[in-house]
Amino acid sequence: MTTLRAFTCDDLFRFNNIGQHRGARRGGRCEYLAHWPEYFIVAEAPGGELMGYIMGKAEGSVAREEWHGHVTALSVAPEFRRLGLAAKLMELLEEISERKGGFFVDLFVRVSNQVAVNMYKQLGYSVYRTVIEYYSASNGEPDEDAYDMRKALSRDTEKKSIIPLPHPVRPEDIE
Numbered sequence: 001m002t003t004l005r006a007f008t009c010d011d012l013f014r015f016n017n018i019g020q021h022r023g024a025r026r027g028g029r030c031e032y033l034a035h036w037p038e039y040f041i042v043a044e045a046p047g048g049e050l051m052g053y054i055m056g057k058a059e060g061s062v063a064r065e066e067w068h069g070h071v072t073a074l075s076v077a078p079e080f081r082r083l084g085l086a087a088k089l090m091e092l093l094e095e096i097s098e099r100k101g102g103f104f105v106d107l108f109v110r111v112s113n114q115v116a117v118n119m120y121k122q123l124g125y126s127v128y129r130t131v132i133e134y135y136s137a138s139n140g141e142p143d144e145d146a147y148d149m150r151k152a153l154s155r156d157t158e159k160k161s162i163i164p165l166p167h168p169v170r171p172e173d174i175e
């Protein structure tokens with residue numbers, strides 16, 4: 001049986017079998033966890049093995065109707081994929097964002113990551129904008145664009161937050 005539980009600081013050092021990406025490296029510190037503990041959820045197997053995790057936060061201006069939940073990192077270990085785990089973790093993050101009064105949930109994903117892009121579309125997300133060279137070159141990989149994908153929450157009754165931008169933006173243009 002899968003256990004879904006809150007992150008501990010120790011969990012941040014146990015991700016070798018799952019992998020990390022830009023968001024996890026940049027944001028996966030204990031201080032970050034301390035700011036948004038409810039947005040950090042771990043899925044654990046009965047033997048204690050980490051199956052997957054989601055890290056997120058709440059951010060944005062309430063006045064401009066941009067207050068939202070953000071997915072910083074989502075990863076499921078290869079042996080536990082296609083079991084609906086990522087979908088469940090996303091559902092939990094959306095519920096938390098609803099409770100906090102967010103207008104939408106958003107995330108950044110590599111444009112080449114077709115599996116993830118299609119999964120997010122399956123979960124109701126759409127491309128809001130393309131962010132040019134959001135992912136900097138590293139480990140021999142070139143710079144890569146990101147899709148900023150969004151899903152409107154119930155507070156955004158007119159779904160204004162997900163109207164796609166007509167042009168791509170640069171990383172320095174995003175808040």
Ligand SMILES: CC(C)(COP(=O)(O)OP(=O)(O)OC[C@H]1O[C@@H](n2cnc3c(N)ncnc32)[C@H](O)[C@@H]1OP(=O)(O)O)[C@@H](O)C(=O)NCCC(=O)NCCS
Binds near residue numbers: 074075080110
């Ligand atoms: C993307 C990832 C998180 C998906 O995790 P997962 O637990 O296997 O996903 P789920 O089982 O919840 O899949 C939900 C739906 O997404 C789609 N999907 C997920 N993985 C898929 C795949 N490999 N091929 C096709 N569709 C896929 C399916 O529609 C699936 O529903 P279904 O199984 O009922 O058909 C996982 O593959 C992963 O950790 N990848 C590496 C890290 C990553 O890319 N993270 C996201 C970056 S922002």
